[in-house]
Amino acid sequence: MTTATLESRKNRTALLALAAAAGMLGLGYAAVPLYQLFCQVTGFGGTTQRATESEAAIAERLGQAAGGQEISIRFDGTVAPGLGWSFRPEQVTDMVTIGQRDMAIYLAKNNSNRPITGTATFNVEPEQAGAYFNKVQCFCFTEQTLQPGQEVRMPVLYFVDPKALDDPNMEGVEQITLSYTFHEAKD
Incomplete structure (x- = not known):
């Protein structure tokens, strides 16, 4: 494997990890309003x-x-x-x-x-x-x-x-x- 290919794979892995972390952070902020919406629609709780x-x-x-x-x-x-x-x-x-x-x-x-x-x-x-x-x-x-x-x-x-x-x-x-x-x- 060449150095350029290895570097490209590391960058892609880092970007995927960053995107996953940003997605989890976004879901963390959206969890409360989404839960409230779910409860209002279904009568849950x-x-x-x-x-x-x-x-x-x-x-x-x-x-x-x-x-x-x-x-x-x-x-x-x-x-x-x-x-x-x-x-x-x-x-x-x-x-x-x-x-x-x-x-x-x-x-x-x-x-x-x-x-x-x-x-x-x-x-x-x-x-x-x-x-x-x-x-x-x-x-x-x-x-x-x-x-x-x-x-x-x-x-x-x-x-x-x-x-x-x-x-x-x-x-x-x-x-x-x-x-x-x-x-x-x-x-």
Whole structure:
């Protein structure tokens, strides 16, 4: 083997190793947004779905055709340590008709002496229900700023997709829990 051929092979190997390292670095940065997208599309890990008003209207018609079956929804609200807020559902449980839009109200109060902007993370249990729990409007879609002592009512407009009735993984599910945790928003 000639010196030129050997040098060419070393350069090609070095370029391939560099390309592989750059690709792994790129995948490392893309992993979080790709995972979030995957969870939003599939409901994996209890991630809820977002729906439009027209999708809610279609689900309502499908729910009526399914015979008006009901399911219990449990609401949970917590705050991250150090937030300075109190946060809880106005009503802890509700019976809803599958496919019908319903509204839950959460109450939040800034107990501190400074304005605080919070952002909510959320999930649904059992995990398999995440693919069927649809939020039409939610305070969790945007950051919320509360002034010192301010108390607000935060609505969530949601429905349970009637397709849940056809999923064998949803058999025996009698209650879905919607949980929110408020964290202080990062600047």
